Amino acid sequence: MIKKPGKMARLFSYQLLKGVRMINGFDLDDPKVIPSLETIANYTASPLWTVLCDTLTARFKPLVGIEFSRCAIPGYHGWNVKFKKAGRNLCTLYPRKGGFTALVVIGKKERAQAELILPGLTKYLQDLYHATPQSMDQRWLTIDVTSPAVLEDVLMLIQIRRSAKQ
Structure with missing residues (x-):
């Protein structure tokens, strides 16, 4: 099912499964009711x-x-928002009450460039990068986006992910 989202972005197909966080009477863990991007944005506040x-x-x-x-x-567990470009997942956002976590995967192709910019990223991101175990040539960074500086770090890592040759 493809829908026009308005001004935030284009949507790709939905995946229906199962799951109880309530947002203004809406259950974010209900796999039968797909939340809108606006509903999720309001939930994160x-x-x-x-x-x-x-x-x-x-x-x-x-x-x-x-x-x-x-x-x-x-x-x-529950609804998340995925951003994809050219068949690659750029990042996945996991909403929570009052905030969200961004998952950015740094693979073999991105590792050298990510480590090159690492000293210029926030201490939080540097510590997270080093604490995240590498598995099968990837680091799955689950980043709590809590400040504009961390947001900029996330955008820099996503830019590297997008720029990496496939």
Whole structure:
């Protein structure tokens, strides 16, 4: 099912599964009711969410998908928003009450460039990068976006991800 989203982005197909966080009477863990991007933005109540979504949309013109995840890890179960470009996942955003987490995967192709800019990123991101184990030539960075500086770090990592040759 493809829908026109308005000004935030283009949507790709939805994935319906199962899951109880309530947003103004809406259950974010209900796989039968797909939340809108606006509903998710209101749930996060974070201006950084809107800035990140709008910046990604303007800069990369990605496909944006709202998907349901059955992940057993607390905080990652329920609806999430994926940004894809050229068949690659740029990032996945996991909403939570009052904020959100961005998942950015740094793979073998991005590692050298990511490590080159690492000293210029926030201490939080540097510590997170070094604390995240590398598995199968990838680091799955789950970044709590809590400040404009961390948001800029996320955008820099996504730019590297987008620029990496496939």
